[in-house]
Amino acid sequence: MTNTVPEKSGFWSRPSLWKLLSVIVAYLAFYLAVGQVTSRVFADQIDTDNVVASASSIIFGVALPIAIGAIALLIFATKLGWLRDIFGPQPIRGRGWMWIGPIIVVAAIAAHLVGTDWSEWSTGEIVSLIALGVCVGLAEELLTRGIAVKMLRDAGHRERFVAVVSSLLFALMHTVNFIAGMELATVLGTVVYTFGFGMCMYLTMRVTGTIWAAIVLHGLTDPTTILSSGGLDTSVTTEVSGAAAIASLLTVLLIAFGVVAIFLIRGRVGEDQPTHVTA
Template sequence: MNDVVALGTNGWQRFWNRGGWWKALIAVVAYYLIYQYVPLWTLGPFVGGLTDPAAKILVTTGAPIAFGCLVLIVFAWSLGWLRELFGRQPIRGRGWMWSAVAITLLFNVLHFATIDYATAGAGIVLAWIITGLFIGFAEEVLTRGLVVNLMRKAGHRELTVALVSAALFAAMHAGNMFSGQALLPTLVQLVYTFAFGICMYLALRVTGALIWPILLHATTDPSIFLQSAYPAAGPLTGFAASGNIVVIIAGLVLLIFIRGRVAVPEAPRDGALPRS
């Protein structure tokens, strides 16, 4: 394969196709700033007049992330990466990786099963499910899609790929302190999101396609938010609420066993003639 084709047809594509952790950091920071602040300029005037709780969820939480989804799609399209991101993974998973999928899915089901739906109301439940789809798509395309791809293109081992993608995913949630969240809950959330990121990386590996961690993630946030705000009475509710601790333990333990590396074609040095 011609190296020019592998790296891209323009400077923009060649820059990103060489990969690297610092480019992954740039992508995450740029996404965070764009999705956090750009929608505020257009949605801000409408927020104050909203009185319906479900509408507030969709406008204040769902709409900015939906905008972020669009930005990520355009960015991936500009690089010619859409097929890479949503096609089959270039490295196979191992059977033990299914444990990360099973643990996450189990507690998502338990969370949904222990929600007081009568108190929450259909509107709020639907609003969080829709918002969860946006969250799952945006955060997985960014961290398990773009970040993983950038790390692999730089030739890093899969353990490093998993660590960096999970660390950047967790770092995005540090911004919750700017919205008034206390330090201790934020630190706990960072540990959880890092471990959850490892589980989503394992889901990507073992299923072989990005769509599955997207859907798994899309059911995680709304199930946790709804179960925390509207818990049903009963002993199962307490057990379901312990899911975050189990995910933390699973993610931190399972990352130890991550192995492998995706082979990348050797690219020509800057200024060198491409090989055919």
């Protein structure tokens, strides 16, 4: 009995990339399993042809499995005593150029809002999409900018490695959309986009000093993108006019900036940490 807790604590106190991969895989398996259960239990509420066709379909078909996944991640982080590190102040701050990341994301959110045909959506659907955004923002940021970043930092990696690997894992997580029936071309486009978006979320966390900023921006991005594009599997880059064209341009810019940022990120937690802003 006396050796059980220290042994378990010791395993997670020595983080590594393979342990992080096991967490990601376990979460995805859990999420997919929960999705299968909820899709059967609430089958009469879900539109399988267009999951965002109604408020109930959005909640039970998309938001609920993600919400349950977020709760599981919170329990996992709480059991390990990681919540303070994840939701507290960042141990390393960012340079001024990193503000470009969140600025692009905010601009894209604004363009999506302007480009939305609001007459196509009911109040219930809009509220449900906002709830979906809250679930997605919390679950995905907690896993990739919270747990993943903490484990990579605790393993002693430099911030460039932390940013790239956490963003790459975030992007690769979206390949499960193929299992859900999304077209391969759309999945591949989503993976490319989400890598750039992940880099921008990492930079948002660094430059604001908190994961909460990334959670909020992520939570606003998904619902506004769906509202603007009209569905989960509709690429925003196919839109060509007005605010939609601006959103598409910002999407390309976001991806390009995410790649450029790889070569600009420096530093390591605990190394050369003066009192002023550092890289």
